[in-house]
Amino acid sequence: MAKAILYSAASGSYPKLCDDPRAVNLRRALSRFDKGEITSEGLEQAYRDTIARVVKEQEQAGLDIITDGQIRWDDLVIPFARKIEGMEIGGLTRFFDNNFYYRRPRVVSQLAFKGSATVADFQLASSLTRRLVKPVIVGPYTFAQLSQDDYYRDMEKFTLEAAGILRLEAAALDAAGAKLLQIDEPSLCFNHNHVDLVREGIKIITEGLSLKIVLCLYFGSVKGIWEKLLEFPVSVLAIDLVSDPANLEAVLQEAAPLELGLGLVDARNTKLEREDEIMNVLERVAALNKGSSMYLSPNCGLEFLPYESAKKKLDLIVSVTRKFNRRD
Amino acid sequence: MLLTTTVGSFPKPDYLVSARNKFSRGEISAEELLELTRQATVEAVKLQDNIGLDILVDGEMERGDMATFFAEKMKGFKISGLVRSYGNRYYRKPIVIDKIERARPIALEMFRLAQVTTKRPIKAMLTGPYTMCDWSFNEFYPNRRALTLALAQALHEEAVELEAAGAKYIQIDEPALSTRPEEIDLAIEAMGVVVKGLQAKTITHICYGRFDAIYPGVLAMPVDQIDLEMTNNGFALLEAFKKHKFTKEIGLGVIDVHSHLVETKEQIKKGILKALEVLKPEQIYVDPDCGLKTRTLAEAEAKLRVMVEAVKELKAELKLT
Numbered sequence: 001m002a003k004a005i006l007y008s009a010a011s012g013s014y015p016k017l018c019d020d021p022r023a024v025n026l027r028r029a030l031s032r033f034d035k036g037e038i039t040s041e042g043l044e045q046a047y048r049d050t051i052a053r054v055v056k057e058q059e060q061a062g063l064d065i066i067t068d069g070q071i072r073w074d075d076l077v078i079p080f081a082r083k084i085e086g087m088e089i090g091g092l093t094r095f096f097d098n099n100f101y102y103r104r105p106r107v108v109s110q111l112a113f114k115g116s117a118t119v120a121d122f123q124l125a126s127s128l129t130r131r132l133v134k135p136v137i138v139g140p141y142t143f144a145q146l147s148q149d150d151y152y153r154d155m156e157k158f159t160l161e162a163a164g165i166l167r168l169e170a171a172a173l174d175a176a177g178a179k180l181l182q183i184d185e186p187s188l189c190f191n192h193n194h195v196d197l198v199r200e201g202i203k204i205i206t207e208g209l210s211l212k213i214v215l216c217l218y219f220g221s222v223k224g225i226w227e228k229l230l231e232f233p234v235s236v237l238a239i240d241l242v243s244d245p246a247n248l249e250a251v252l253q254e255a256a257p258l259e260l261g262l263g264l265v266d267a268r269n270t271k272l273e274r275e276d277e278i279m280n281v282l283e284r285v286a287a288l289n290k291g292s293s294m295y296l297s298p299n300c301g302l303e304f305l306p307y308e309s310a311k312k313k314l315d316l317i318v319s320v321t322r323k324f325n326r327r328d
Numbered sequence: 329m330l331l332t333t334t335v336g337s338f339p340k341p342d343y344l345v346s347a348r349n350k351f352s353r354g355e356i357s358a359e360e361l362l363e364l365t366r367q368a369t370v371e372a373v374k375l376q377d378n379i380g381l382d383i384l385v386d387g388e389m390e391r392g393d394m395a396t397f398f399a400e401k402m403k404g405f406k407i408s409g410l411v412r413s414y415g416n417r418y419y420r421k422p423i424v425i426d427k428i429e430r431a432r433p434i435a436l437e438m439f440r441l442a443q444v445t446t447k448r449p450i451k452a453m454l455t456g457p458y459t460m461c462d463w464s465f466n467e468f469y470p471n472r473r474a475l476t477l478a479l480a481q482a483l484h485e486e487a488v489e490l491e492a493a494g495a496k497y498i499q500i501d502e503p504a505l506s507t508r509p510e511e512i513d514l515a516i517e518a519m520g521v522v523v524k525g526l527q528a529k530t531i532t533h534i535c536y537g538r539f540d541a542i543y544p545g546v547l548a549m550p551v552d553q554i555d556l557e558m559t560n561n562g563f564a565l566l567e568a569f570k571k572h573k574f575t576k577e578i579g580l581g582v583i584d585v586h587s588h589l590v591e592t593k594e595q596i597k598k599g600i601l602k603a604l605e606v607l608k609p610e611q612i613y614v615d616p617d618c619g620l621k622t623r624t625l626a627e628a629e630a631k632l633r634v635m636v637e638a639v640k641e642l643k644a645e646l647k648l649t
Contacts, residue, residue, distance in 0.1 A: 303411075
């Protein structure tokens with residue numbers, strides 16, 4: 001039987017700033033734009049230059065699957081809320097248990113798709129590299145959980161409406177040439193009783209599309225819903241194996257009928273993992289899922305780390321991936 | 329009864345902001361910056377005296393980020409590159425790389441300077457160990473508990489020095505407490521280490537998400553007073569106190585520090601009267617919701633004057649001394 005191939009994959013966000021003083025500084029550009037010192041064209045160029053740099057860095061690091069770094073995103077929900085009719089942007093709210101804050105959107109009237117939030121940057125990133133670019137969208141359940149619903153006043157209805165809108169986003173990415181699509185549903189880790197609703201939402205988004213779907217879960221536990229997750233209409237389950245160590249127990253319970261994304265590198269702490277410890281886990285998972293492709297990535301977006309640390313973590317992921325694929 | 333105070337930070341005067349920027353670019357020396365920091369501290373204390381607040385603070389003129397400030401002065405830390413907290417806001421985070429030790433005084437110098445500037449008591453301000461842990465990267469300790477308790481020990485040593493220097497009030501801020509309500513026992517244990525043996529009045533300031541997630545558990549915090557924001561939730565907290573009695577002193581946050589609008593005396597009096605439905609006047613210390621560093625100096629002063637006036641009038645109306 002063919003040996004399992006491991007691919008190194010980005011998880012989503014990438015630090016927007018770097019330590020090269022010659023590089024375009026997005027923080028400075030945004031500040032200057034706010035003060036009227038540069039135009040919106042100037043700011044747009046800063047975004048494009050930053051995306052180009054981030055794509056190049058991931059490519060040079062040797063990652064198999066990269067993202068656009070979510071450079072234009074302030075947080076996981078805002079880019080989508082801004083492109084949905086019927087939503088207002090609210091106040092800063094803590095993002096799960098991180099010292100990071102997002103702007104909580106509020107539903108004020110019937111939701112409607114205004115246009116794609118992700119296609120432009122996906123196309124820009126794809127035009128700059130031959131590597132596979134993976135677009136990421138927020139999942140409908142997480143979107144509903146992180147928003148304030150002052151209109152439907154019905155969490156399930158809101159979730160399914162959001163799924164309908166995100167379906168249009170996914171279709172736009174499909175039409176734009178995306179081969180892969182990651183859907184982030186961290187809120188499911190904290191609400192296991194809604195697993196069926198999440199599944200329904202994912203089905204609405206993906207039915208009939210030829211995209212390979214990655215369901216990405218992070219910050220919490222999946223052990224209690226593992227059996228159900230294995231039946232989701234997705235190709236890859238990407239799991240955070242750092243935040244809750246018990247998640248690895250779930251993964252090692254039985255062979256999975258779908259591919260696994262292993263978030264084994266901590267994107268919320270600068271401490272560098274040991275290569276042999278990661279290899280050990282990979283070998284155990286591979287032995288169980290003989291022949292199945294696997295993906296090694298950070299456990300969540302890299303933006304929680306300072307630039308220098310994010311780069312070291314990516315180098316580690318690529319190094320381990322190469323060693324794993326070369327082993328006898 | 330109904331003593332007035334503030335939560336800790338004051339706006340930095342322009343000359344100090346400019347000096348701090350110059351220092352970070354290497355254009356002025358540490359000594360030059362210190363001189364200006366001391367000047368700003370004296371000015372902040374004199375302003376508080378002039379406004380008529382009962383318990384004063386040094387204004388935190390030397391502090392930027394409340395975790396990084398302590399980390400820079402302790403052994404065992406280095407400071408990270410920039411990390412985004414939201415929007416276009418970035419900060420540097422402490423990284424624990426070695427055993428944590430209090431190698432030198434941290435808040436002591438500015439406390440001393442502030443205290444000689446006034447007859448009123450200066451409240452010393454520390455960032456709590458649970459928050460320091462939560463806001464740091466950890467490359468040394470095996471787990472959060474070990475790191476938190478190591479920080480608690482170091483902060484305890486600073487607290488002891490502050491008390492020896494005359495601090496009658498010591499505040500230990502724990503804004504991260506609400507992040508993981510399930511870790512409240514660790515925060516309580518760590519606070520116990522910080523305040524052990526202290527005679528000073530101890531206070532903790534916590535920002536909360538869902539108050540019901542930490543109440544009444546937070547009453548087990550080994551401090552005399554818990555300082556809470558009230559303006560954000562229309563004093564809905566007081567409902568929780570009706571169900572379960574609030575057994576400590578309370579820092580009642582009556583000023584919205586995130587708004588430039590100056591409160592009216594009536595708004596403030598109304599809030600205090602609501603609190604008096606469930607709390608005794610000797611339990612209540614009146615202050616703004618949080619630190620004032622996001623306001624301009626003029627806004628901060630205006631808000632504080634209204635607060636002090638409102639309390640003065642209310643005390644007369646209620647015949648409280």
